[in-house]
Amino acid sequence: MSKVRIYTLAKEVGVENHRMLEILDGLGVSYKSVSSTIEEDTVELIKQIVAEEGAQGAGSGAAAEASQASTSSASTSPANTSPAQPAADDVQAPTPGASAPAPTAAPAPEPRSSEMPAASSSAGAQGSPVSTPVKERQPGEVVQPSSMQPGNPQPGTPQPASDAPHRAPVVTIMGHVDHGKTSLLDYIRKTKVAAGEAGGITQHVGAFEAQTSKGRIVFIDTPGHEAFTTIRARGANVADIAIIVIAADDSLMPQTREAIAHAQAAKVPMIIAINKIDLAQADPDRVKTDLTQLNLVPEEYGGDLIVVPVSARSGEGVEDLLEYISLTAELEDLRADPKGEFSGVIIEGKVDKQAGVLATVMVQEGTLHIGDFLVVGEKYGKIKAMTDSAGGRIKSAGPSTPVQVLGFSEVPDSGEKVRSAKNEHAARELVEARASDRRDTENARVRSRLTLEEMMGPLGSVRTVNLILRADTQGSVEAIQGILARKESDDVKLNVMFAGIGSPSEADVLLASTAEATILCFSTTPAGGVKKMAEGKGVDIKSFRIIYELIDEVDRLIKGTTEPVFEEKYLGRAEVRMIIKHPKSGNIAGSYVTDGSLKRNAKAKVTRGKQVVYEGTIVGLKRFKDDVREVQTGYECGINVDWDDVQVGDIIEASEMVEVVQA
Numbered sequence: 164m165s166k167v168r169i170y171t172l173a174k175e176v177g178v179e180n181h182r183m184l185e186i187l188d189g190l191g192v193s194y195k196s197v198s199s200t201i202e203e204d205t206v207e208l209i210k211q212i213v214a215e216e217g218a219q220g221a222g223s224g225a226a227a228e229a230s231q232a233s234t235s236s237a238s239t240s241p242a243n244t245s246p247a248q249p250a251a252d253d254v255q256a257p258t259p260g261a262s263a264p265a266p267t268a269a270p271a272p273e274p275r276s277s278e279m280p281a282a283s284s285s286a287g288a289q290g291s292p293v294s295t296p297v298k299e300r301q302p303g304e305v306v307q308p309s310s311m312q313p314g315n316p317q318p319g320t321p322q323p324a325s326d327a328p329h330r331a332p333v334v335t336i337m338g339h340v341d342h343g344k345t346s347l348l349d350y351i352r353k354t355k356v357a358a359g360e361a362g363g364i365t366q367h368v369g370a371f372e373a374q375t376s377k378g379r380i381v382f383i384d385t386p387g388h389e390a391f392t393t394i395r396a397r398g399a400n401v402a403d404i405a406i407i408v409i410a411a412d413d414s415l416m417p418q419t420r421e422a423i424a425h426a427q428a429a430k431v432p433m434i435i436a437i438n439k440i441d442l443a444q445a446d447p448d449r450v451k452t453d454l455t456q457l458n459l460v461p462e463e464y465g466g467d468l469i470v471v472p473v474s475a476r477s478g479e480g481v482e483d484l485l486e487y488i489s490l491t492a493e494l495e496d497l498r499a500d501p502k503g504e505f506s507g508v509i510i511e512g513k514v515d516k517q518a519g520v521l522a523t524v525m526v527q528e529g530t531l532h533i534g535d536f537l538v539v540g541e542k543y544g545k546i547k548a549m550t551d552s553a554g555g556r557i558k559s560a561g562p563s564t565p566v567q568v569l570g571f572s573e574v575p576d577s578g579e580k581v582r583s584a585k586n587e588h589a590a591r592e593l594v595e596a597r598a599s600d601r602r603d604t605e606n607a608r609v610r611s612r613l614t615l616e617e618m619m620g621p622l623g624s625v626r627t628v629n630l631i632l633r634a635d636t637q638g639s640v641e642a643i644q645g646i647l648a649r650k651e652s653d654d655v656k657l658n659v660m661f662a663g664i665g666s667p668s669e670a671d672v673l674l675a676s677t678a679e680a681t682i683l684c685f686s687t688t689p690a691g692g693v694k695k696m697a698e699g700k701g702v703d704i705k706s707f708r709i710i711y712e713l714i715d716e717v718d719r720l721i722k723g724t725t726e727p728v729f730e731e732k733y734l735g736r737a738e739v740r741m742i743i744k745h746p747k748s749g750n751i752a753g754s755y756v757t758d759g760s761l762k763r764n765a766k767a768k769v770t771r772g773k774q775v776v777y778e779g780t781i782v783g784l785k786r787f788k789d790d791v792r793e794v795q796t797g798y799e800c801g802i803n804v805d806w807d808d809v810q811v812g813d814i815i816e817a818s819e820m821v822e823v824v825q826a
């Protein structure tokens with residue numbers, strides 16, 4: 164007897180997934196998610212119920228059609244029929260004692276509100292990340308329209324908060340470096356961004372809205388490199404759904420596991436996108452098997468994990484992925500009230516040379532308007548201008564909208580909650596109250612817990628490397644601090660004396676010179692004056708555009724050497740057997756290599772008897788008429804050491820400088 168997946172059946176009989184789950188609840192059939200399978204006899208029963216609903220609904224305005232209406236409809240008007248309503252009413256209609264499925268179907272609507280959380284908690288007990296689509300809901304916050312409950316308000320009365328409109332899902336794409344996150348987003352938004360990134364690495368958290376065939380989906384473009392763990396972790400917290408991208412030719416990598424852990428910790432449902440399936444060496448089955456080792460069992464193997472094979476290059480499977488995102492979002496029943504109190508989260512803060520402080524805010528509840536006062540931590544600002552993720556000027560922004568806000572005087576920290584205040588006075592009061600709370604907490608901590616070591620500094624022989632960090636965005640600053648924290652050891656303490664956004668200042672140089680600190684800049688460079696001042700004071704300012712290079716520099720600093728150390732390495736020697744006069748190059752030493760090899764651009768030492776008569780560089784090396792890079796033992800060659808006094812019988816010894824790897 165073959166089993167059928169719930170969503171497949173829903174599609175087949177033409178009802179939406181919510182409605183299908185309601186019917187299953189009514190029948191007392193247990194399931195974990197919409198991708199669970201059901202037995203064939205249940206399938207038959209459901210088909211009968213749906214057919215009957217259709218027949219009854221036909222007389223009252225095509226209930227089945229109404230139940231197909233999109234759940235993501237933004238309209239909240241009480242007069243606007245909730246998607247599940249007509250169909251549910253129809254189920255309720257049959258009187259006890261009516262034929263066949265009616266007795267089982269009839270109880271469906273009433274216990275619905277209490278059954279949904281029950282279904283959810285049983286799913287949660289499985290611990291599977293995708294077994295959470297049916298979330299616990301507040302009493303009354305159910306898909307079932309309130310008008311179905313006895314004594315519920317009639318259309319026209321004010322709506323309860325649970326009837327807030329659906330909002331677009333916020334999706335984060337995570338995964339190992341180079342597994343194709345950017346390419347996948349690119350494909351979805353049909354614009355190229357990967358090509359413009361420094362070193363091919365996504366550097367900042369951004370967000371964009373995609374109008375897909377399944378409606379609006381907001382994507383947070385989280386960076387993949389390990390260095391951005393902090394941002395990524397935060398990305399998962401703002402997100403409703405996590406897409407974990409795994410390259411089909413590489414399978415699970417350390418950052419894949421990390422990404423999965425973040426999604427699980429944030430309790431967001433995840434969808435696995437197996438990318439690069441267009442490659443000949445792609446092995447999606449291996450990825451699925453590897454996933455089972457993390458107790459993540461793909462649907463195909465009888466589990467609940469949604470796994471979608473895709474190719475960001477050809478676009479294959481991307482439509483399926485979007486469909487699964489919408490499906491998961493639908494089951495998450497994401498709602499927010501655009502008329503409610505505003506709340507949001509800072510995704511990114513930065514200083515733009517022209518515009519000033521810019522902050523990307525994800526609106527989570529309510530609506531932002533130009534002129535609103537916003538409070539973030541201990542900072543506040545008034546919105547002077549807003550742009551949407553496509554760069555267009557907008558006057559207001561509702562739930563699940565990422566907007567760039569101009570109006571803060573200081574850069575707010577990413578990941579922080581944003582609230583709005585009635586006016587400037589209220590904003591200032593809130594900020595002052597927060598600052599005073601913080602001071603109280605700090606004072607209490609200092610009084611109770613400051614150890615001798617905290618007051619006097621480390622007591623042992625720990626070496627401290629002082630650093631000043633500068634980066635273009637708050638996210639980058641935090642990411643770099645994240646790396647540094649992991650690089651500390653018992654012997655070396657990395658002391659970030661100051662970390663800030665924007666170019667290093669003269670004050671930074673003064674601080675660095677007093678504390679013998681190095682200034683590390685990421686995606687930002689010092690202005691001419693600051694650079695000159697640093698040179699004058701012997702302060703190192705190092706700028707990086709690629710995160711790997713910054714990491715290398717940190718490693719060098721930890722090893723205690725800011726500059727790499729080189730040593731001379733012997734390469735080989737040759738005996739001069741004849742002198743060839745060349746009209747342009749001067750005297751060429753026709754030689755025979757007796758040991759090792761000689762290389763062009765190597766250092767040259769010419770000895771005559773026991774005396775060194777010349778030291779220079781091998782500027783030219785020829786075999787017959789050809790210029791060559793290297794000549795090995797046992798071969799003849801022409802050597803130009805840029806010295807005309809070379810003689811027959813001289814020995815030319817070659818060496819090169821190599822970097823010494825510090826232990």
Ligand SMILES: Nc1nc2c(ncn2[C@@H]2O[C@H](COP(=O)(O)OP(=O)(O)OP(=O)(O)O)[C@@H](O)[C@H]2O)c(=O)[nH]1
Pocket residue numbers: 338339340341342343344345346347357363364365386387388438439440441442473474475476477
């Ligand atoms: N053949 C093939 N190559 C792909 C596919 N998706 C991405 N790539 C390639 O894989 C490389 C990495 O892709 P990115 O999109 O930059 O990967 P990423 O995960 O965003 O990388 P980071 O931003 O560095 O973390 C690029 O050379 C892409 O062209 C795919 O579906 N098929």
